[in-house]
Amino acid sequence: MTTLARIPDADEALTACLARVLAALLGPGDSVLLDGPVGAGKTHFARALIRARQGDAAEDVPSPTFTIVQTYEDAAGTEIWHADLYRLTDPSELVELGLDEALPTAVTLIEWPDRMGAPPPGALTVMLRETAPDRRQIELCGDPARWPAIPRAAAIAGFLHGAGWAEARLDPLAGDASARRYFRLHGPVGRAVLMDDPPPGSLSRYLAMTGWLRARGFHAPAVLARDEAQGLLLMEDLGNDLLARVLGDDPARAPELYAAVTDLLADLARHAPPGFAPALDGAELAAQVGLFTDWYAPVAGEPGAGAGVPQAIAALWDRLCADIAPVTGLRDFHAENIVLLDDGTLGLLDFQDAVAVHPAYDLVSALQDARRDVDPGVEAACVARYVAATGADPARFGAAYALLGAQRSLRIMGIFTRLCIRDGKPRYLAFMPRVWTAIRRDVAHPDLAPLAAALDGIAAPDASVIERIRARCASPTP
Numbered sequence: 001m002t003t004l005a006r007i008p009d010a011d012e013a014l015t016a017c018l019a020r021v022l023a024a025l026l027g028p029g030d031s032v033l034l035d036g037p038v039g040a041g042k043t044h045f046a047r048a049l050i051r052a053r054q055g056d057a058a059e060d061v062p063s064p065t066f067t068i069v070q071t072y073e074d075a076a077g078t079e080i081w082h083a084d085l086y087r088l089t090d091p092s093e094l095v096e097l098g099l100d101e102a103l104p105t106a107v108t109l110i111e112w113p114d115r116m117g118a119p120p121p122g123a124l125t126v127m128l129r130e131t132a133p134d135r136r137q138i139e140l141c142g143d144p145a146r147w148p149a150i151p152r153a154a155a156i157a158g159f160l161h162g163a164g165w166a167e168a169r170l171d172p173l174a175g176d177a178s179a180r181r182y183f184r185l186h187g188p189v190g191r192a193v194l195m196d197d198p199p200p201g202s203l204s205r206y207l208a209m210t211g212w213l214r215a216r217g218f219h220a221p222a223v224l225a226r227d228e229a230q231g232l233l234l235m236e237d238l239g240n241d242l243l244a245r246v247l248g249d250d251p252a253r254a255p256e257l258y259a260a261v262t263d264l265l266a267d268l269a270r271h272a273p274p275g276f277a278p279a280l281d282g283a284e285l286a287a288q289v290g291l292f293t294d295w296y297a298p299v300a301g302e303p304g305a306g307a308g309v310p311q312a313i314a315a316l317w318d319r320l321c322a323d324i325a326p327v328t329g330l331r332d333f334h335a336e337n338i339v340l341l342d343d344g345t346l347g348l349l350d351f352q353d354a355v356a357v358h359p360a361y362d363l364v365s366a367l368q369d370a371r372r373d374v375d376p377g378v379e380a381a382c383v384a385r386y387v388a389a390t391g392a393d394p395a396r397f398g399a400a401y402a403l404l405g406a407q408r409s410l411r412i413m414g415i416f417t418r419l420c421i422r423d424g425k426p427r428y429l430a431f432m433p434r435v436w437t438a439i440r441r442d443v444a445h446p447d448l449a450p451l452a453a454a455l456d457g458i459a460a461p462d463a464s465v466i467e468r469i470r471a472r473c474a475s476p477t478p
Contacts, residue, residue: 001125001141001142001143002141002142002143002144003139003140003141004140004141004142004144004147004150004151004154005139005140005150005151005153005154005155006137006138006139006140006154007137007138007139007154007157007158008137009131009135009137010135010136010137010138011134011135012041012044012134013161013166013167014157014158014161014166015041015044015045015048015128015136015138016044016045016047016048016166016167017048017157017160017161017166017167017168018045018138018153018154018157019045019046019047019048019049019052020048020049020052020157020168020169020170021153021156021157021160021170022049022153023048023049023050023052023053023169023170024052024170024171024172024183025149025153026049026053026107027078027107028078028104028105028106028107029103029104029105029106029107030107030108030124031103031107031108031109031110031119031120031122031123031124032049032107032108032109032110032123032124032125032126033110033113033119033120033123033124033125033126034046034109034110034111034113034126034128035112035113035114035125035126035127035128036127036128036129036130036136037129037130039130040128040129040130040136041128041130041136042111042128043063043084043111045126045128046061046082046109046111047061049109050072050074050080050082050109052169052170053074053075053078053080053107054072054073054074054075055074055075055169055171055186056075057075059072061082063084064082064083064084064111065084065086065087066087068083068084068085068087068088068097069081069082069083069084069097069098069099070082070083071102071106074107078105078106078107079102079105079106079107080106080107080108080109081099081102081106081107081108081109082108082109082111083097083099083108083109083110083111084111084112085110085111085112085113085115085116086111086112086115088112088115088116091115091116091117094116099116103120108120110123113125122142122143122146123142124140124141124142124146124147124150125140125141125142126138126139126140127139127140127141140153140154152196152198155230155232156194156196156232159225159227159230159232159234160185160194160234162225163224163225163234164189164225165185165187165189165192165225165234167187167188168185168186168187168192169185169186169187170183170184170185170194171183171184171186173193179197179198179201180195180196180197180201181195181196182194182195182196183196184237185234185237190237191237192224192234192235192236192237193221193234193235193236193237193238194232194233194234194235195232195233195234195235196231196232197231197232197233198231199229199230199231201231202352202353203226203228203231203232203233203352204228205276205352205353205354206233206351206352207223207226207228207233208274208276209274209277209351209352209354210223210235210351212274213348213351216271218264218267218268218348219238219341219345219346219347219348220347220348220351221235221236221237221238221347221349222235222236223235223236224236238339238341238347238349239339239341239342239347241339241340241341242335242336242337242338242339242340243257243261243335243336243338243339243340243346244334244335244336244371244372246340247335247372248372254374254375254378255378255381257340258366258367258374258378258379258382259381259382259385260346261338261346261366261382262363262366262382262385262386262389263385263389264346265333265359265362265363265366265386266385266386266389266390268327268328268330268362269327269328269359269390271327271328273326273327273328273354273355273356274328274354277328277354277355277356278355278356279326279355279356279357280326280329280331280355280356280357280361281317281322281326281357282313282314282317282318282321282322283314285313285314285317285404285407286310286311286313286314286317287310288407288411289309289310289313289407289410289411289414290310290414291411291414291415291418292306292309292410292411292413292414293306293307293309293310293414294414294418295413295414295415295417295418295421296413296414296416296417296458296461297309297458299417299465299468299469299472300458300459300460300461300465300468301457301458301459302457302458305456305457305458306454306455306457306458308453308454309410309451309454309455311454312450312451312453312454313403313407313451315450316403316447316448316450316451317403319447320396320399320400320403320447321358321400321403321404324358324359324396324400326356326357326358326359327356327357327358327359328354328355328356329354329355329356329357329358329361329362329365330348330350330351330354330362331351331353331354331355331357331361331362331365332350332351332353332365333351333362333365333366334365334366334369334370334371335366335369335371335372336371337349337350337351338366358400358404359386359390359392359397360397360400360401360404360405361404361408363382363383363386363401364401364404364405364408365408367379367382367383368405368408368409368438368442370409370412370431370434370435371431373434383397383398383401398445399445399447399448402442402443402445402447402448403442403445403447403448403451405438405439405442406438406439406442406443406448406451409435409436409438409439409442410439412431412435413432413435413436413439413461415428416428416429416431416432416435417469420469420470420472420473420474421469421472421473421474422474423474424473424474424475426469426470426473429461429466429469429470432461432466433460433461433462435461436460436461439455440460443455
């Protein structure tokens with residue numbers, strides 16, 4: 001059994017905070033063995049964990065010393081078994097209690113696990129040893145391959161305890177294709193969002209861009225606490241109204257909301273890019289589209305097909321875009337990363353990869369969204385709105401818009417293929433037909449004829465192509 005993390009000096013608040021963090025990471029079939037002498041804090045730990053999983057419907061959690069087993073149900077309907085085996089006289093009694101049958105499907109918390117004989121396979125052991133009144137050492141042990149998140153859990157608990165959020169409950173939020181994770185915190189003083197971005201992540205860039213945006217009146221989440229060395233950030237919770245969700249509930253609002261997005265980008269273009277934002281120019285765009293030629297083209301094309309795509313991108317950039325002053329591009333700019341705030345303005349998320357790029361880049365990112373359809377009439381109206389607001393030449397802007405849309409979509413096709421084949425994430429394959437449709441529409445622009453020719457011999461992502469990609473998927477996951 002390997003030591004995964006150790007907290008040498010934990011008070012009751014930090015002990016409970018660690019339990020709440022762990023509560024957000026456990027799933028059906030997970031077992032936690034709580035080891036330590038009388039008074040070490042085992043039931044205190046279990047109580048905090050159970051109540052955190054129950055959320056707003058949290059129950060009283062008494063010690064199961066006399067009942068031996070207490071069962072609960074969490075907010076998702078998963079059973080939680082809390083067992084205190086101190087009074088167990090023989091491991092065979094576990095069968096009568098039904099604990100062995102619960103292990104595969106429930107979250108189980110077991111105090112005095114030495115009484116049960118062989119522990120459940122893959123269990124996490126939490127060892128608590130009192131070092132002084134209201135102080136204890138906590139050691140978390142288990143299989144590193146089974147419990148890779150435990151070192152981060154201990155770091156998160158220490159961070160929240162130091163930031164004054166030790167009493168908060170954590171709910172996992174949807175992440176992205178990166179190693180970052182997000183949690184919504186519910187605490188006595190309100191809500192916040194925790195970003196867990198393990199080193200050597202992009203937290204310093206995120207903080208720099210947060211300061212830059214907020215200084216210019218854009219609503220990036222306010223920073224509440226940070227630990228750059230650990231890659232942890234506590235920030236303002238902008239709420240649940242992602243633009244994607246609002247549009248899903250009320251599609252008729254698309255013209256209004258995408259017009260607001262366009263106005264935000266036009267306003268952003270009035271500010272010179274920050275000095276720390278790298279250039280996304282022709283050479284870099286050509287290099288990035290190598291993802292398409294390296295991953296998608298070999299699966300969907302004839303041998304050698306698509307080899308000229310990067311060169312076509314670079315040459316077209318020089319002709320259509322190179323003489324236009326760059327603006328700040330938030331890069332991953334789409335309806336999943338924009339929040340409609342209570343006052344009707346827009347909040348921004350996931351902007352740490354901001355770049356200095358042609359003004360059309362973020363606009364086409366928002367309007368040619370891989371995850372959802374945008375009505376062509378809405379798209380055309382927003383392009384015209386942006387041109388009018390910024391004084392861009394309509395014809396030149398339209399050609400650049402088509403080029404950047406095609407480049408971005410080609411890169412995305414490569415990313416989605418790689419996510420499946422290399423990373424075992426096939427769920428993105430469902431977006432491929434929409435992305436390919438955008439590519440064909442963009443390369444139909446007369447100025448993009450060289451790029452259209454470079455794509456000859458590469459098949460669309462029809463059912464047979466997608467199945468070929470899926471067949472190569474590494475350890476498929478939903």
